[in-house]
Amino acid sequence: MTPADLSPSPSEALRRTREPREIAADAPFFIVMNAGSGRKQSDETRAALNQVLGEAGRTFELRIVDDPSRLADAATQAVRDATAQNGVVVGAGGDGTLCAVASAVFGSGCPFAVLPRGTFNYFSRDHGIPSDPALSIPLLLSARAHPVQVGFVNDRMFLVNASLGLYPKLLEDRELYKQQFGRSRLIALWSAAITLLRRHRHLRLHIEHDGTMQEIRTSTLFVGNNRLQLEQIGMEEAPLLERGLLAAIAPRAIGRIAQIGLTLRGATGRMSDADNIISFAFKQITVTHPSKRHRAVKVATDGEVTWINMPLEFRVASEPLLLLKPEADVASANRS
Structure with missing residues (x-):
């Protein structure tokens, strides 16, 4: 032998x-x-x-x-x-x-x-x-x-989630409120409500997944690697994480009031019932901006915000x- x-x-x-x-x-x-x-x-x-x-x-x-x-x-x-x-x-x-x-x-x-x-x-x-x-x-x-x-966005690892758009802004504002008023879940929720009431712009993104390209307009792209968090907001993709996948969630371009309503759905575990949500499970996706392919964008990984150059590759670690x-x-x- x-x-x-x-x-x-x-x-x-x-x-x-x-x-x-x-x-x-x-x-x-x-x-x-x-x-x-x-x-x-x-x-x-x-x-x-x-x-x-x-x-x-x-x-x-x-x-x-x-x-x-x-x-x-x-x-x-x-x-x-x-x-x-x-x-x-x-x-x-x-x-x-x-x-x-x-x-x-x-x-x-x-x-x-x-x-x-x-x-x-x-x-x-x-x-x-x-x-x-x-x-x-x-x-x-x-x-x-x-x-x-664990997941990666380019060369940056995440344990729980990664995101771009409105969600990193929510995290930055939350940190400012925590510094002023202390660390608690109530302060975190209060700061999120204030941020959502402000005007925010929508992103135009190209998402390449399994050989297909989709263009979306959204306030934020959220990628989850935590079954508990996804279950809490009511996403049906939550069990798929145990099959070696990540979950992508993106609200369609909606106004501030609708955005707050969508957030309330998530807080009550009914996010997947919303008509204006795009969600799917994946092993790898590539995200680009249609006109500025190599632009730097703010990306949050497990609550820490940094700048990363596009294209963004979200993937399950090997x-x-x-x-x-x-x-x-x-x-x-x-x-x-």
Whole structure:
């Protein structure tokens, strides 16, 4: 039998990538935390880590990042250290922080874990990871690394969603309101309502999908990679994410009052009932502007807004992220 005969078939190799991976009982944890969550929260997290991981005799390093611009560098260094010591990289913060840390982990072979400390925590909730540190920290000691799907827009990764148009503007305004009035879901919803009442322009976009080209006029293009979020707004494409797809959502060109009505439908879980919504599932789409193909546009990925040059390629990543999470039955019970 030749070495080629001993190598796994493509289907066998794919099956192995989908199997959970055991974590070494002495694997150290390298925890990257965004200090933007507040000094009190940082102190509480450190105390909880000392109590749970310290008493279990597990080694960990908590690296608190005060400057958001240094978050990617801190995550990259954590990946280097985890790789050298057969450890686990942990992101602590909201979805934006988790995505920044996961971006550094992706492709390294290191397991990734999360301690959710954000407002909505869609990523952790979708995977059954509790928001309470008293429950999420002990999970680090018992969970296996499961492969989970991530998305990309060009070279930028996202865990939950990516968007352009009105949605990034909503996120920018929400951040301004949070700085003035504090972080809460009520403040987030209030800022969204104010933004929707203002005049906004529509985008003309060409979307290439499965060999066909479609032109749309819309206020925003939203691409989802989070079943929980899509279920909450009532999108029928939500279950398709588990089949290795992303979901695209774009409202047709409508006025401000109609836009608010559509948002209310989403808030009550009835978005898919709307007549003025375009939605479909996909593995890859390419988005261009009909007259300015290489223009730069604002794109939001997991709440973080940046400029990206068109064309925009939204796609499912070719390999998964290895996430420490509860087993399927427990994760399903924890989703809320």
